[in-house]
Amino acid sequence: MKRSERLVAMTNYLINHPQQLVSLPYFSTTYAAAKSSVSEDLSIINDMFQQEGIGYLQSVSGAAGGVRYIPIYSKENSASFIDELCDKLADSDRLLPGGYLFMSDILGEPAAVNKIGRLFATAFHDREIDVVVTVATKGIPIAYATANYLNVPVVIVRRDPKVTEGSTVSVNYVSGSSRKIQTMVLSKRSIPDQANVCIVDDFMKAGGTINGMKSLLQEFNANVTAIGVLAEAEDEEEDRVVEDYTSLIKIQNVDVRNKQIDVQKGNYFS
Numbered sequence: 001m002k003r004s005e006r007l008v009a010m011t012n013y014l015i016n017h018p019q020q021l022v023s024l025p026y027f028s029t030t031y032a033a034a035k036s037s038v039s040e041d042l043s044i045i046n047d048m049f050q051q052e053g054i055g056y057l058q059s060v061s062g063a064a065g066g067v068r069y070i071p072i073y074s075k076e077n078s079a080s081f082i083d084e085l086c087d088k089l090a091d092s093d094r095l096l097p098g099g100y101l102f103m104s105d106i107l108g109e110p111a112a113v114n115k116i117g118r119l120f121a122t123a124f125h126d127r128e129i130d131v132v133v134t135v136a137t138k139g140i141p142i143a144y145a146t147a148n149y150l151n152v153p154v155v156i157v158r159r160d161p162k163v164t165e166g167s168t169v170s171v172n173y174v175s176g177s178s179r180k181i182q183t184m185v186l187s188k189r190s191i192p193d194q195a196n197v198c199i200v201d202d203f204m205k206a207g208g209t210i211n212g213m214k215s216l217l218q219e220f221n222a223n224v225t226a227i228g229v230l231a232e233a234e235d236e237e238e239d240r241v242v243e244d245y246t247s248l249i250k251i252q253n254v255d256v257r258n259k260q261i262d263v264q265k266g267n268y269f270s
Helices: 003-016 024-030 035-052 075-089 110-123 140-150 208-218
Strands: 056-060 066-070 131-135 154-157 168-174 181-187 196-204 223-233 246-255 260-265
Touching (some): 003 035, 003 066, 035 056, 140 154, 154 181, 168 208, 181 208, 208 223
Parallel strands (some): 131 154, 131 196
Antiparallel strands (some): 168 181, 246 260
């Protein structure tokens, strides 16, 4: 195999296996190349990853060592994409009753969802996360995109129990927007004891749903180490019950009657 061919193959493997430790002997055996050649190839790949702003290769020394692709999005790439999101969502025709925004088209666009997941994975790459949790249904695409870059499984909290879930744990919580008592359930087999959890959702106002997920995860002795929301909305009439979170965009100064809306960057860079 030529070096150019080997570089393409190794790059493809690393991108498709983020956060996974890969030993040099694996590459050496798979592509029939000397370890010195593999090391040089990895150095080239690492330089290009950093130059393109899509991450870097982390070297782990020792007998069980190797390299691990850390998919960190550069600040420039992140800011450019968030600006693009703000421009798309600033359209007054997206405004819905109650100060919500129509975002289903964005959440149904694979390329956009992929970048959203990459941004959250960038923000939480050093949190030692074991599982990504979201509530059905609109947060599911973002959760899978985030989990893909963190190389962890996804767990979906549901509003009602399913027979295929087996035994479940349920909690009641107060919805931040409607102020109604609602229920969410999670299978007992979903999360290991004392797991480090990242909560991901598409939209947050007062944060009642996320707070409900936190209460549910307490029943599993889980540690909520990160919270990511695509969009947060300010509401002067409601007190936010969630404080430590990361948002990509912020919706404020919403005037439903006159169809005026102000969309800005969230606290992602704070």
